[in-house]
Amino acid sequence: MTALSPPRTPPDTPPPTGGRPSRRTRRTRRRHLLPDRVRRAGLPYLLLLPALLLEILIHLAPMAVGVLMSFRDLSQQYIRDWGAAPWAGLDNFRVAVDVDAPVGQALLHSFAVTCAFTVLAVGLAWLLGVTAAILTQDGFRGRGVLRAVFLTPYALPIYTAVITWSFMLQRDNGLVNHVLHDQLGVTDSPSFWLIGDNSFTALVVVSVWRTWPFAFLILTAALQNIPRDLYEAAQLDGAGVWQQIRRITLPSLQPVNQVLVLVLFLWTFNDFNVPYILFGKSAPEAADLISVHIYQSSFATWDFGYGSAMSVLLLLFLLVVTAAYLLVTNRGGRGRKQDA
Known part of the structure; x- marks a missing residue:
């Protein structure tokens, strides 16, 4: 009677006794796991790709074109083919920063x-916001309605709200x-x-x-x-109440305030x-304001090269201020953590 031979184990199957897989088995597993790792690692970038393309199309590409326009003597006669405008180099920037000339002084x-x-608008907006948030922190009857009323100016379309204010600020028949x-x-x-000096207050x-x-x-x-x-x-x-606000509320709101003040500054400026x-x-x-000044210099005089130069200077100023603000606030935050 012939003895039965034991079943042969496939070369890629690990030994049933729990031994170490062979080198060929490990290579096969790595080949199967690599595409999964690539898909998992690339999925976030794939999801961000549409937003990145829109950001390039809407913001970065026009910004790059504006920087190129700032180095050209771009006037109305070259507006159809701005690439044919004469190269001006840094002349537009020299005119903008020449404070002895009328253009630079303006x-x-x-x-x-x-x-x-910006200082007044951001400071008052933050002060009113934090005051209203603290006053409506505790529950009381009608708090939800009051919060909804407070948010009404932010919910209204900007054109509707500002046009309403322009009617209210009329001299002869305005509500103000x-x-x-x-x-x-x-x-x-x-x-x-x-018009006049009161326009700044308005x-x-x-x-x-x-x-x-x-x-x-x-x-x-943030208060929640x-x-x-x-x-x-x-x-x-x-x-007391003021001591609680000073010792608890304001320090707890500081991380949120850092971001909030920066956003308000960029929006307002x-x-x-x-x-x-x-x-x-x-x-x-x-x-x-400098935004309206740049618009008037570009579209009233049709000097788009000079207007682009002012826009580039404004961009550089905001980048420097933002970087300095983040540097100072981050250093302050690390110093307070070390003291704690």
Whole structure:
């Protein structure tokens, strides 16, 4: 009687006793796992590809074209074929930064107005936002309705809101003069809000009215992450409301405030819609923001090379300020963590 031979094990199958797989088996497994790893690693980039293409098409490509235009003497006669415009080199930038010439002085004045406007608008928007967020932090009857009312300016379309403000700021039949002059008697005569020095105040008021609900929304969400136990412990220790805000609320909101202030600064400094809708194509000298100034220099005089140069200078300024701000805030955050 012939003895049965044991079954042969396939070469790629590991031994049934749990021994180490052969070299050929390991190579086969690596070949099968490699495509899976590639797919898993490349999936996030594949999902980001549409957004990256749109970013290149909408922002980066026009930005690159604008930088190239700033080095050319691009006027109205070359607008159809801007590549044929004469090469100007750094002449457009020299004209922009020459503060002794009228053109440079006008740009410097617009830059100063924009800086003052940004500081006031961002500071007031943040102050109103954090105040409203703290006041509506605790539950009370009608809190949801009040929060919805606070967010109304941010929800309205910008053109509708600013056009409404332009009607309210009219001298003869505007609501603002009707209340301040006719009803309250604060002013001796109806004021001009859309021309003259008062135009700066009107611009700040409209900008703050538009942006402070965003600060309120972000800070309200951030307040929800502060543990209530901290406030209860502070109350037991005898801390008052202001001490709780100073010692608990504001330090806890600092990471959010860093991002919020930066976003508000970039939005406000680059704001074009509000002054353009409020004042039209020609803004008053007191409210001559740099965004409107660049628009007027480009499309009123048809000097697109000079307008592009000013836009590049504005971009460089914002990049430097943003980098410095992030550097300072990150160093401050690391220093506080080490002290803790």
